[in-house]
Amino acid sequence: MYCVTVWRECDFYTDVEKAALELTEYVAQVATLRVPDELYERTRQHFSEKEYVNLVFAINQIISWNRLSVSLGFFATASE
Template structure:
């Protein structure tokens, strides 16, 4: 396999724009573990092997258990995630697949039980950011171990 384009080298301004989004999320107060769960779930849905590999390793390095990492795709069938994490993962699924059903009112209500309005907007930005990274990685032919 070969990477098609090294996006950060050929267009550093675009790469820096994405890094600014990352910086915003990281400074927003959103829990780092929660952000990694969001990144993994979106990457699973989008089929981004590069991002999935990166973020599962990062979560593991943060001390997360194999069980919690391995069960992210079936979070709704598990008791090991908090209500806050479940709300964020559900929103991740709907925003990632926004063309299918949008974000239904009942999903919004469940998320708002766990997150303030400001946090809700931050979640949307976090979900959009990883979806953008997924699309960049897939479109440029990135794969696990390519960097």
């Protein structure tokens, strides 16, 4: 989990994982960034149409949970 924010610099993520992570970045900022056609095509090389739709729904669900948590004042704390 610590490396997910620097996934571009890590060599242990697969091409499938990298496509999903890049798509996640664009979906998270869809208000200001749209998913480029090139990224859509590259991601679809790794995911069927059904898998792509499921991935986009999963990304949006997690983003929604995060926004709800922040809006309600719930923040993760480091456990000791």
